[in-house]
Amino acid sequence: MSGRKVLKQFGFNTEEEPNSIYPFSPVYRVKKQDKEYIVKKTQKPIERAERVIHYTKMLKESGIAVVTPVHLQNENPQTIDEDVYIVYSFIDGKPYTGTEDEIYQAGKMLGEIHRVSPEENYYQLPGYEVFNFTKEEVEESVQKINTIANKVNVTIDHEKLKEKLLAIVAQQEELKEGDLSYIATPHDFKANNLIYNDTPYLIDPDNASWVPKIFDLALVLLLFHNEHSTAPNVIFTPRQWGTFLSGYGVSSSLTETDKVNWTKALEHVFLDEVMWLLAECEEDWFNPAQVTLFSSLLELLFDSSAYPLTISS
Secondary structure (H helix, E strand, O other), rough: HHHHHHHHOOOOOOOOOOOOOOOOOEEEEEEEEEEEEEEEOOOOOOOHHHHHHHHHHHHHOOOOOOEEOOOOOOOOOOEOOOEEEEEEOOOEEEEEOHHHHHHHHHHHHHHHHHHHOOOOOOOOOOOOOOOOHHHHHHHHHHHHHHHHHOOOOOOOOOOHHHHHHHHHHHHHHHHHHHHOEEEEEEEOOOOHHEEEOOOOOOOOOOOEEEEHHHHHHHHHHHHHHOOOOOOOOOOOOHHHHHHHHHHHOOOOOOOOOHHHHHHHHHHHHHHHHHHHHHHHHHHHOOOOHHHHHHHHHHHHHHHOOOOOOOOOO
């Protein structure tokens, strides 16, 4: 897909093919009449994108700093050659660096997002349904992980990893049938999706979904620092996790059922999000910072006792 064509559809004309500022998906930063914008590929079909927009407008009206589509003379969002693109304002500010205050403010923001969620899936966001992992998927993924790790001279106890992941597969039905709290959430709440001006601004809400609340928190613990150049190259320390939860607890709380299922939820989200990352993103293993993060993730998988879900409310 030509970036020039995409920009032209929204009324931005450029003589040269634009470069994406994000390596994994088209994201273009453009300027027009002293204003800067982000033009990016978003979720499809366009009906899904429109449901996400309704949701994010609610967040904004609730006082949460989140991007929503800008008003243009051209339609926004648009379907262009079977993909859907959207235009947001460019948000200027500082990237996350891992300070205590940044972590606290991020936790506070996610707590506010969870607090304003409707009790039912009012915005018809995609529901979480990934409770169907198989033994064969685990075995194949662990084999890939071991092969890649050997290429970069990283030692992994792949038999121990396989045993642990198979045990997680065995408990997924119990989680599926459990009485977990579900919420509407951006479900990609990571450092690389936040810009700071004292408090955080959410710049990528496009993955908004209807998911178990503790799955959203588990994703934060596991991948908040993933692929972010100015973030620490490990997961939160136990102290930092406590700082995040202290911010979260200002406006959101959990049921006893959620708390009881925390460890299983954390393990399941590892299975869903991290196993794939380790097995399919081979290029990350050639980045020493990512390898260090991967090591901290594996340590957490085998012992998460230092990361309880203790929230004061």
